[in-house]
Amino acid sequence: MTIFIPTPLRPFAGGQSSIEIDAPTISAALEQLTSSNPDLRRHLFTPEGKVRAFVNLYLNDEDIRYLPEKEATAIKATDTLSIIPSIAGGCRPGPAVQAIAPAARSESRQSRLLYNEV
Numbered sequence: 001m002t003i004f005i006p007t008p009l010r011p012f013a014g015g016q017s018s019i020e021i022d023a024p025t026i027s028a029a030l031e032q033l034t035s036s037n038p039d040l041r042r043h044l045f046t047p048e049g050k051v052r053a054f055v056n057l058y059l060n061d062e063d064i065r066y067l068p069e070k071e072a073t074a075i076k077a078t079d080t081l082s083i084i085p086s087i088a089g090g091c092r093p094g095p096a097v098q099a100i101a102p103a104a105r106s107e108s109r110q111s112r113l114l115y116n117e118v
Contacts, residue, residue, distance in 0.1 A: 001077060003020075007084065012040045025073060026059060026075060027090070056083075057082070
């Protein structure tokens with residue numbers, strides 16, 4: 001199987017964009033991948049050993065969360081596994097945001113506090 005490594009995780013996989021793995025299941029392939037590239041483990045798995053919520057895995061373009069066996073799905077040598085991390089971001093407020101009336105900023109802050117988004 002070929003596992004495709006996304007650009008942000010390549011430094012933790014020796015700079016490789018893909019890695020060939022010989023394993024019977026998705027979970028075994030991920031275990032082999034992180035055994036040979038231990039720095040990847042903390043980016044892919046929680047301390048409890050579960051795939052992190054923001055890590056999406058696609059077996060041949062199919063989201064493994066919707067496969068009946070999920071990570072226990074059997075794989076073939078011709079299969080591909082794509083690791084797609086969810087990406088979020090933002091930036092500091094620029095002049096346009098800073099120009100918003102102070103009352104509106106305060107109201108926005110209050111709603112974020114209400115929903116624990118600060």
